[in-house]
Amino acid sequence: MASSFGTLFRITSFGESHGGAVGLVVDGCPPRLPLDLSAIQADLNRRRPGQSPITTPRQEADQVEILSGLVDGVTLGTPIAMVVRNKDQRPGDYGAMAQAFRPSHADATYQAKYGIQAPSGGGRASARETVARVAGGAVARQLLHHLHNIEVVAWVEQVHDIVASVDPLTVSTAQVDATMVRCPDLPVARSMISRIKAVGQEGDSLGGVVGCVARNCPAGLGMPVFDKLEADLAKAVMSLPATKGFEIGSGFAGTRLRGSEHNDPFLPTADGSIRTATNNSGGIQGGISNGEPIILKVAFKPTATIRKPQNTVDARGTPTVLAAKGRHDPCVLPRAVPMVEAMVALVLADHLLLQQGQCSLF
Numbered sequence: 001m002a003s004s005f006g007t008l009f010r011i012t013s014f015g016e017s018h019g020g021a022v023g024l025v026v027d028g029c030p031p032r033l034p035l036d037l038s039a040i041q042a043d044l045n046r047r048r049p050g051q052s053p054i055t056t057p058r059q060e061a062d063q064v065e066i067l068s069g070l071v072d073g074v075t076l077g078t079p080i081a082m083v084v085r086n087k088d089q090r091p092g093d094y095g096a097m098a099q100a101f102r103p104s105h106a107d108a109t110y111q112a113k114y115g116i117q118a119p120s121g122g123g124r125a126s127a128r129e130t131v132a133r134v135a136g137g138a139v140a141r142q143l144l145h146h147l148h149n150i151e152v153v154a155w156v157e158q159v160h161d162i163v164a165s166v167d168p169l170t171v172s173t174a175q176v177d178a179t180m181v182r183c184p185d186l187p188v189a190r191s192m193i194s195r196i197k198a199v200g201q202e203g204d205s206l207g208g209v210v211g212c213v214a215r216n217c218p219a220g221l222g223m224p225v226f227d228k229l230e231a232d233l234a235k236a237v238m239s240l241p242a243t244k245g246f247e248i249g250s251g252f253a254g255t256r257l258r259g260s261e262h263n264d265p266f267l268p269t270a271d272g273s274i275r276t277a278t279n280n281s282g283g284i285q286g287g288i289s290n291g292e293p294i295i296l297k298v299a300f301k302p303t304a305t306i307r308k309p310q311n312t313v314d315a316r317g318t319p320t321v322l323a324a325k326g327r328h329d330p331c332v333l334p335r336a337v338p339m340v341e342a343m344v345a346l347v348l349a350d351h352l353l354l355q356q357g358q359c360s361l362f
Contacts, residue, residue, distance in 0.1 A: 031077030137342020203307030228287025249282025
């Protein structure tokens with residue numbers, strides 16, 4: 001089972017939803033990087049369960065422990081091992097789900113592939129695994145800031161059919177975190193919160209869209225063929241639980257434009273850098289970053305585990321009805337924001353190191 005991501009800057013995650021702990025090893029982080037452990041914890045706090053009335057009530061402090069790779073808060077260039085202990089496991093809540101497949105969950109496909117699975121919480125298919133991604137992404141985020149002052153900000157842009165208006169050029173993390181739904185459009189955020197609460201009380205769930213921007217990214221990241229930057233970004237964010245769609249720049253809306261409308265005209269610059277008048281390309285052209293903000297969107301489906309009764313089958317194919325118990329998010333979007341930021345940061349850190357290696361002789 002593949003549990004590693006990245007080429008030069010690489011993470012390997014481990015642990016199950018209701019096991020003793022989840023964690024990761026970061027390989028390839030350069031030496032002598034001052035690492036702010038409180039910033040890593042802050043990102044984990046944004047992802048953790050039980051943080052608001054519109055998230056799962058599972059209570060986990062998600063306190064990170066650094067086991068290796070640092071001396072006096074500075075990286076050694078050796079593997080950085082981190083672990084987060086699971087404290088609030090309730091495997092008993094999953095007794096019925098061990099016998100019946102949850103519709104649109106990984107239960108059935110996981111069983112078909114491996115013939116065995118962790119009976120509670122989804123095991124490796126659980127969003128609990130993203131603790132490792134967020135911790136690794138927090139390290140990547142600090143590397144990006146240290147090398148190029150690159151900042152990555154994500155936000156909730158849509159919940160169900162409620163859509164926010166957000167300027168990716170100016171949106172800040174403080175604005176995003178000003179509401180529990182992590183939408184910086186305050187009037188729209190209030191509508192989103194009301195909708196999530198109402199649907200959650202019905203035992204149902206909602207999906208939506210997370211937007212993300214990476215600012216101050218230099219031109220030249222990415223490869224022109226198989227390792228295009230947008231392709232690696234798509235793989236990264238689409239590996240997150242519950243994702244069903246990816247757009248960059250104009251995305252699917254660009255298909256309704258003519259080339260003369262969609263093309264990004266180049267602007268003259270005194271220093272010879274690449275600049276464009278518009279950014280329909282989303283900061284990437286030909287698979288390579290062009291120096292403009294990288295703007296993308298990720299679609300998340302409604303949470304599969306709901307309390308409403310659903311028709312399903314058990315492992316023998318016998319029809320049954322499942323009304324799931326346990327503690328689950330009525331909408332994954334607020335907690336998905338730091339997950340998306342983490343995966344984007346991991347990709348950019350990896351490509352930044354790859355670019356430095358390729359261009360070191362020139």
